[in-house]
Amino acid sequence: MTQDELKQATARAAIDYVVDGEIIGVGTGSTANFFIDELAKIKHRIKGTVASSEATAARLAGHGIPVFDLNDVESIAVYIDGADEINAQGAMIKGGGAALTREKIVASVSRRFVCIADGSKLVETLGKFALPVEVLPMARNAVMRRLAALGGQPKVRTKASSDEAFVTDNGGNLIDVAGLSITDPVALETQINAIVGVVAVGLFAARGADVCLLGTADGVRKLEY
Numbered sequence: 001m002t003q004d005e006l007k008q009a010t011a012r013a014a015i016d017y018v019v020d021g022e023i024i025g026v027g028t029g030s031t032a033n034f035f036i037d038e039l040a041k042i043k044h045r046i047k048g049t050v051a052s053s054e055a056t057a058a059r060l061a062g063h064g065i066p067v068f069d070l071n072d073v074e075s076i077a078v079y080i081d082g083a084d085e086i087n088a089q090g091a092m093i094k095g096g097g098a099a100l101t102r103e104k105i106v107a108s109v110s111r112r113f114v115c116i117a118d119g120s121k122l123v124e125t126l127g128k129f130a131l132p133v134e135v136l137p138m139a140r141n142a143v144m145r146r147l148a149a150l151g152g153q154p155k156v157r158t159k160a161s162s163d164e165a166f167v168t169d170n171g172g173n174l175i176d177v178a179g180l181s182i183t184d185p186v187a188l189e190t191q192i193n194a195i196v197g198v199v200a201v202g203l204f205a206a207r208g209a210d211v212c213l214l215g216t217a218d219g220v221r222k223l224e225y
């Protein structure tokens with residue numbers, strides 16, 4: 001099976017976690033895109049969605065699925081999203097697709113977090129994937145120095161087309177921190193959250209996944225935390 005087929009299989013399995021008549025939180029990225037396409041087939045069963053990025057909102061709207069502003073929603077039944085890495089405790093690195101801050105906000109108001117990922121995303125120790133951190137642009141270099149002091153190698157994410165800093169949906173910049181071996185994800189998340197100028201860190205540990213649906217060659221494996 002190709003990686004895309006594994007992503008599609010996990011996205012299809014996530015439909016079982018959609019709660020009828022409710023608002024569904026929807027993540028960002030290639031696996032989440034497969035989920036959106038599956039959700040379109042049962043859109044009549046849900047009240048609507050809250051999107052974690054402009055790209056996800058556009059894809060949902062393209063399918064005719066209602067997208068609500070989070071400010072108009074009191075609670076979200078379930079949040080369904082991919083991950084760049086996930087460990088055996090349900091802690092994740094997210095943000096490869098630049099959407100970590102809105103993902104974290106939507107996840108924080110969701111009653112359940114279902115992670116959908118192909119099997120390659122399951123790791124023993126988080127950190128091989130460079131950890132994304134969203135910062136306010138004026139604090140970029142100051143935050144980089146603090147992140148370097150934590151032992152990582154921080155690098156500003158640039159636009160695909162130039163050396164200019166990439167700008168997120170929120171007007172922030174991203175710093176990707178390579179070379180971390182994250183043995184205590186909750187502690188590191190707390191430490192990075194405390195750096196002034198940081199908007200959000202792509203470490204989802206204090207509020208990790210409740211369920212992970214892993215696409216493998218032997219079928220979709222379910223991990224519960």
Ligand SMILES: O=C[C@H](O)[C@H](O)[C@H](O)COP(=O)(O)O
Pocket residue numbers: 027028029030031032081082083084093094095096097098099100103
């Ligand atoms: O910002 C992007 C998100 O955190 C994605 O969930 C993550 O990057 C995984 O994306 P993909 O499903 O494309 O591997």
